[in-house]
Amino acid sequence: MTQYRIALIVGSLRRESFNKKLAEGLIRLAPKDFSFHHCEIGDLPLYNQDDDSHQAAPVKRLKQEITESQGVLFVTPEYNRSVPGVLKNAIDHASRPYGHSAFAGKPAGVIGISVGAIGTAIAQQHLRNTLAYLDMPTLGQPEAFLQAKDDLFDADGNIGEGSRKFLQGWMDRYVQWIQKHAG
Template identity: 75%
Template sequence: MTQTTIAVLVGSLRRESINRKLATALARLAPSDVIFTQLEIGDLPLYDQDDDANQADSVKRLKSELLAATGVLFVTPEYNRSVPGVLKNAIDHASRPYGKSAFAKKPAGIIGASPGAIGTALGQQHLRNITAYLDMPTLNQPEAFVQAKDDLFDADGNIGEGSRKFLQGWVDAYVAWVKKHAA
């Protein structure tokens, strides 16, 4: 059985991040031949093009982990109707220098949770613009704009009963997308 590795970029550094909890719970919905691995982005320096020729060790590690993955899952909140700065910083580092992007051709999934009724819809749309430029085939349907209500997670941190069927379907569609584009 071939193992499929999904690199997960969580767009929040907060200790009690809803989106980190979502990423962890989604990984539990994956089939046994798929591993979701959350990558560290909080230790990256601010992106500066002057450093492209001599990238920090944390940047080299991130790029190596992304290159080794079959696909990339972005699990992110929405800040000010867009992508959080920490996620954009990670994307800028891993996609540079120009022509040496760790994202090219990696099948992408985008999902996020927010207390608001529209979830992370606008942030996800901005991220879709970015993944298009990065040449990442991105799952467009089904969309998943998750509202973080009290029952989103059960007591064990799994997806709650009310959202499980929908999010299982989303994970299944994303995994199929990755396998289709990785072949």
């Protein structure tokens, strides 16, 4: 049986992040041949092109984690109608220097949760534009713009009953996407 290693990038540093909870809940919906590696992005320096020729150790680590994966899962909040700066910073680091992107050709999925009624719809669209430029085939359907509600997670952190069928369907499509596009 083929094993798939997925680089999991959560665009929130908040300790009680809804997006971290969502990522953990989604992992529990994945098949056993999928493993998810949480990529740390909070320790990256601010991106500066002057550093491309001598990248910091956390940058090299992030690029290695992505390189060793068969796919990437981005779980992002929406800040001011876009992706958080920490996520954009991580993307900039891992895609540089030009011509040496760790993301090139890696299949991706994008999902997120927010307290707002439209979830993370605009942040996801901005992220999809960036991923298209980075040559990452990105799952288009189903889209999942989740609003944080009390019953989204159960007491154990699993996806709640009301959302489980939809999110299991999303995870099943993501798995198929990775299997189809993984090199």
